[in-house]
Amino acid sequence: MAAETERAESYEPRAIEARWQRVWRDERTWEVGNEDDGRPKSYVLEMLPYPSGEPHIGHLKVYSVGDAIAHYKRRTGHRVLHPLGYDAFGLPAENHAIRTGQHPRESTEASIAEFRRQFDDWGVSIDWSRELGTHEPSYYRWTQWLFLRLHERGLAYRKEAAVNWCPNDATVLANEQVVDGHCERCGAEVVQRQLEQWFFRITEYADRLLADLDTIDWPQNVVTMQRNWIGRSEGAEVVFHCDANGADYPVFTTRPDTLFGATFFVMAPEHPDVLELNDSPEVAEYVRRALSESASERGAEDREKTGVALGTTVTNPVNGEQIPMYVADYVLMEYGTGAIMAVPAHDERDHEFAVKHGLPIRRVIEGGDELPYAGDGPMVGSGRFDGLHNREAFAQIVEWLGAEGKGEPAVNYRLRDWLLSRQRYWGCPIPIVYCDACGAVPVPDDQLPVELPDIADYAPKGRSPLAAAEDWVRTDCPSCGGPARRETDTMDTFVDSSWYFLRYCDARNDGAPWDRDVVDGWMAVDQYIGGVEHAILHLMYARFFTKAFADIGLLSAEEPFARLFTQGMVTRDGAKMSKSKGNVVSPRELVEQFGADAARSYILYVGHPAEGGDWNDKGIEGIHRFLSRLWRAGADAAAHEAPEGTALGDPTEVLRKAHWAIDKVTADLGERFATHTAIAAVIELVNELTKHRDELLGSPQGTAQYRFAVATAASLIFPFAPHLGSEVYEMVTGRRVWEEPWPAADPELLVAETVTVVVQLNGKTVDKLEAPVGLAEAEQEALARGSERLAGRLDGREIVKAIVVPGRLVNFVAR
RNA sequence: GCCCGGGUAGCCGAAUUGGUCCAGGCAGCGCGCUUAAAACGCGCGGUCCUUCGGGACGUGCGGGUUCGAAUCCCGUCCCGGGCACCA
Numbered sequence: 001m002a003a004e005t006e007r008a009e010s011y012e013p014r015a016i017e018a019r020w021q022r023v024w025r026d027e028r029t030w031e032v033g034n035e036d037d038g039r040p041k042s043y044v045l046e047m048l049p050y051p052s053g054e055p056h057i058g059h060l061k062v063y064s065v066g067d068a069i070a071h072y073k074r075r076t077g078h079r080v081l082h083p084l085g086y087d088a089f090g091l092p093a094e095n096h097a098i099r100t101g102q103h104p105r106e107s108t109e110a111s112i113a114e115f116r117r118q119f120d121d122w123g124v125s126i127d128w129s130r131e132l133g134t135h136e137p138s139y140y141r142w143t144q145w146l147f148l149r150l151h152e153r154g155l156a157y158r159k160e161a162a163v164n165w166c167p168n169d170a171t172v173l174a175n176e177q178v179v180d181g182h183c184e185r186c187g188a189e190v191v192q193r194q195l196e197q198w199f200f201r202i203t204e205y206a207d208r209l210l211a212d213l214d215t216i217d218w219p220q221n222v223v224t225m226q227r228n229w230i231g232r233s234e235g236a237e238v239v240f241h242c243d244a245n246g247a248d249y250p251v252f253t254t255r256p257d258t259l260f261g262a263t264f265f266v267m268a269p270e271h272p273d274v275l276e277l278n279d280s281p282e283v284a285e286y287v288r289r290a291l292s293e294s295a296s297e298r299g300a301e302d303r304e305k306t307g308v309a310l311g312t313t314v315t316n317p318v319n320g321e322q323i324p325m326y327v328a329d330y331v332l333m334e335y336g337t338g339a340i341m342a343v344p345a346h347d348e349r350d351h352e353f354a355v356k357h358g359l360p361i362r363r364v365i366e367g368g369d370e371l372p373y374a375g376d377g378p379m380v381g382s383g384r385f386d387g388l389h390n391r392e393a394f395a396q397i398v399e400w401l402g403a404e405g406k407g408e409p410a411v412n413y414r415l416r417d418w419l420l421s422r423q424r425y426w427g428c429p430i431p432i433v434y435c436d437a438c439g440a441v442p443v444p445d446d447q448l449p450v451e452l453p454d455i456a457d458y459a460p461k462g463r464s465p466l467a468a469a470e471d472w473v474r475t476d477c478p479s480c481g482g483p484a485r486r487e488t489d490t491m492d493t494f495v496d497s498s499w500y501f502l503r504y505c506d507a508r509n510d511g512a513p514w515d516r517d518v519v520d521g522w523m524a525v526d527q528y529i530g531g532v533e534h535a536i537l538h539l540m541y542a543r544f545f546t547k548a549f550a551d552i553g554l555l556s557a558e559e560p561f562a563r564l565f566t567q568g569m570v571t572r573d574g575a576k577m578s579k580s581k582g583n584v585v586s587p588r589e590l591v592e593q594f595g596a597d598a599a600r601s602y603i604l605y606v607g608h609p610a611e612g613g614d615w616n617d618k619g620i621e622g623i624h625r626f627l628s629r630l631w632r633a634g635a636d637a638a639a640h641e642a643p644e645g646t647a648l649g650d651p652t653e654v655l656r657k658a659h660w661a662i663d664k665v666t667a668d669l670g671e672r673f674a675t676h677t678a679i680a681a682v683i684e685l686v687n688e689l690t691k692h693r694d695e696l697l698g699s700p701q702g703t704a705q706y707r708f709a710v711a712t713a714a715s716l717i718f719p720f721a722p723h724l725g726s727e728v729y730e731m732v733t734g735r736r737v738w739e740e741p742w743p744a745a746d747p748e749l750l751v752a753e754t755v756t757v758v759v760q761l762n763g764k765t766v767d768k769l770e771a772p773v774g775l776a777e778a779e780q781e782a783l784a785r786g787s788e789r790l791a792g793r794l795d796g797r798e799i800v801k802a803i804v805v806p807g808r809l810v811n812f813v814a815r
Numbered sequence: 816g817c818c819c820g821g822g823u824a825g826c827c828g829a830a831u832u833g834g835u836c837c838a839g840g841c842a843g844c845g846c847g848c849u850u851a852a853a854a855c856g857c858g859c860g861g862u863c864c865u866u867c868g869g870g871a872c873g874u875g876c877g878g879g880u881u882c883g884a885a886u887c888c889c890g891u892c893c894c895g896g897g898c899a900c901c902a
Binding site (some may be wrong): 010220221224225228229231233235251252253254255266298303305329330331332334335336339340341342343347348349350352412413414532535536602605606607608611612613614615616617618619621622623625626628629632667668671672674676677679680681683684687690691756757758760762763764765768792801802803805808809811812813 | 818819820821826827828829831834835838839840841842854855856857868881882883884895896897898900901902
């Protein structure tokens with residue numbers, strides 16, 4: 001093997017890495033077919049990267065983790081799908097276009113090329129035959145197709161909604177463009193404006209999204225965040241009648257037991273009936289002011305509870321009492337019914353409002369030292385329910401309201417429908433046209449994709465940039481053939497990234513987004529890896545899409561990601577890396593200086609990958625030293641052939657260490673993703689074999705053991721440092737490590753010859769004794785009892801009890 | 816305010832089931848190799864006391880359970896993250 005190229009004198013990572021990368025590329029080593037070949041499948045996936053500039057340290061980490069898992073899975077007999085692509089639509093490319101005039105496609109594709117170049121440089125084992133970019137017409141054609149399927153089912157719909165509007169730039173803004181209630185570009189205060197927008201009806205899936213969290217293996221904190229985001233609350237809808245206009249106003253409450261304590265009634269400023277009930281200048285002005293404020297201002301902490309009386313009343317259904325109506329901005333139109341019953345004695349917000357406006361506060365639940373009291377207790381001032389515990393009264397009141405036709409049990413969610421319209425250029429066009437005669441008409445499947453046209457000017461003009469492409473906007477109605485206009489908004493980029501993991505399964509299918517059998521053969525993703533910052537939005541949307549597609553009959557999986565791993569952030573000097581702090585570590589420079597193997601291994605070594613991990617510039621040198629030591633050991637082992645057929649002979653410390661390392665790495669990598677302790681185990685093995693080099697190489701059997709230990713170290717380091725692992729393994733064995741099964745530890749060699757028995761006196765360690773393995777408890781106790789140090793410390797006291805932990809310790813209790 | 820994590824050596828961290836606290840790396844110190852340095856290899860490594868045998872203390876802090884606690888329980892402080900007018 002070494003004959004083809006002269007071997008170097010020292011570890012030269014860049015040369016080794018280039019060599020193996022060429023082999024993997026030329027032989028398409030990591031490509032995988034869709035046919036079942038009898039091996040269990042394993043779908044390993046990192047979250048879709050957004051290509052901007054060049055990859056950062058977080059990318060290096062996520063692929064280091066994912067690649068280690070993919071390699072481990074392959075070598076434990078799995079057929080592994082490990083693809084990669086790009087989340088290529090998005091705002092930064094468009095902002096760049098506004099500044100420079102460069103087409104977003106050009107800057108995006110330049111970034112993709114750089115990302116791809118560096119991913120190749122890292123030697124990540126990707127099936128590149130499935131590579132995709134969400135901005136390619138061959139991809140977004142199917143994004144549009146899927147939109148139409150959801151539209152057919154009523155899961156995509158249009159309604160008027162508030163958008164962020166910058167009065168200075170005269171444009172709508174995406175949520176990401178609003179920073180602290182101000183326009184990201186010009187700094188003007190952002191206001192709310194009503195516009196027709198497209199939504200996905202994710203709320204229809206709220207219950208299933210909640211319930212199925214129990215079926216997936218995700219980090220607890222992510223599950224909790226999703227649960228909170230869905231925000232299911234049980235309560236009742238209660239109807240309040242208004243005599244002034246004859247209307248019935250339902251409200252949602254989680255506390256029907258406090259109904260007798262409702263002393264006023266509040267509507268959100270957006271409530272359509274507010275001005276109908278009272279159009280005085282004072283009310284009109286209050287509503288106008290509230291509507292002009294941004295959501296973040298309105299939701300600000302410590303904000304005073306403002307509001308205006310409407311001069312009308314509603315009837316409290318439980319006691320017929322007339323209670324005054326108010327409009328106040330602490331009530332939200334989007335939640336419940338946009339109106340609330342206010343119970344100041346038992347709700348903090350209502351209490352604050354009541355105090356400020358001099359409204360009556362009536363206690364109906366006993367308990368607590370002062371009001372407001374939100375806890376439980378017996379009911380008072382509640383008519384026939386007095387004396388009952390409020391938890392019991394809860395159901396009885398709802399039942400009674402139901403019988404009277406004044407209310408019913410109700411469930412509410414914090415989750416809102418997903419607003420997908422974006423008034424920007426660089427995104428997937430929404431495949432809808434507007435016809436005066438037919439209204440909003442879906443573009444027929446055979447006319448997809450609706451391609452994004454080129455435009456000259458990306459600058460904001462008070463409407464979506466696409467509206468400027470007049471030739472593109474003007475079209476014929478697919479229904480009646482008359483003149484029509486295209487939808488000029490594009491889709492939220494989260495739409496693109498909510499189904500890409502399905503496309504990978506069948507990435508080159510141009511007759512459908514995927515073949516159902518193929519997707520069913522791969523899904524669900526067995527191991528998903530990414531940052532916790534996507535804990536809510538991306539993961540919720542992808543789950544929703546998967547469920548909706550399953551309902552439509554496009555696939556079988558109910559959940560997209562069976563197992564989720566969230567990586568921690570890499571810090572430097574204890575602080576988040578950021579350009580402004582100037583403490584950014586560039587993966588490109590690291591790889592140039594130390595090689596990809598060292599960079600990847602170090603990032604997995606600083607700590608458990610789920611935790612943070614503080615970057616230390618000197619630390620990577622330590623890993624580089626270790627890899628160099630392994631390389632030298634490989635060259636050394638290659639230069640010391642053991643005669644053909646030499647047995648390994650009697651176990652030595654090195655042989656035992658090798659099997660210990662196999663066992664340790666297998667458990668750490670396979671069970672707990674503890675890459676840091678796995679790598680530490682390989683370091684220990686290499687340290688051990690380096691230390692015993694001379695004595696081992698003195699005999700044929702020792703030489704065989706040395707070679708075995710070196711090959712084992714190479715085999716075990718391979719998932720973390722694939723190039724060096726391949727190189728050293730080949731040097732010693734002439735074989736390719738990735739074609740070898742994962743090594744198995746010999747259980748007999750995992751058992752040491754002797755164990756250390758700790759002798760304790762009243763729980764304090766007084767001696768340590770070497771003892772043979774497998775000693776009976778009584779023998780172990782007798783051995784410990786004979787300890788001279790124990791005798792010295794006993795000082796005349798009497799042993800009253802001995803606790804024996806076999807193979808570990810003996811604790812004597814003495815008085 | 817509420818809900819999760821976490822606090823071990825100068826630094827990053829290990830201790831997987833309640834059983835030897837600190838594996839591995841960094842930094843530091845000593846030794847070897849070298850004319851020298853780098854590189855490389857080997858070794859040391861908590862604090863205080865000591866009659867040099869050893870002893871006491873030690874996992875943020877204070878209590879508790881236990882033969883035995885970094886690990887379990889109660890209280891408290893600090894750091895990080897998430898949510899936060901959702902009725």
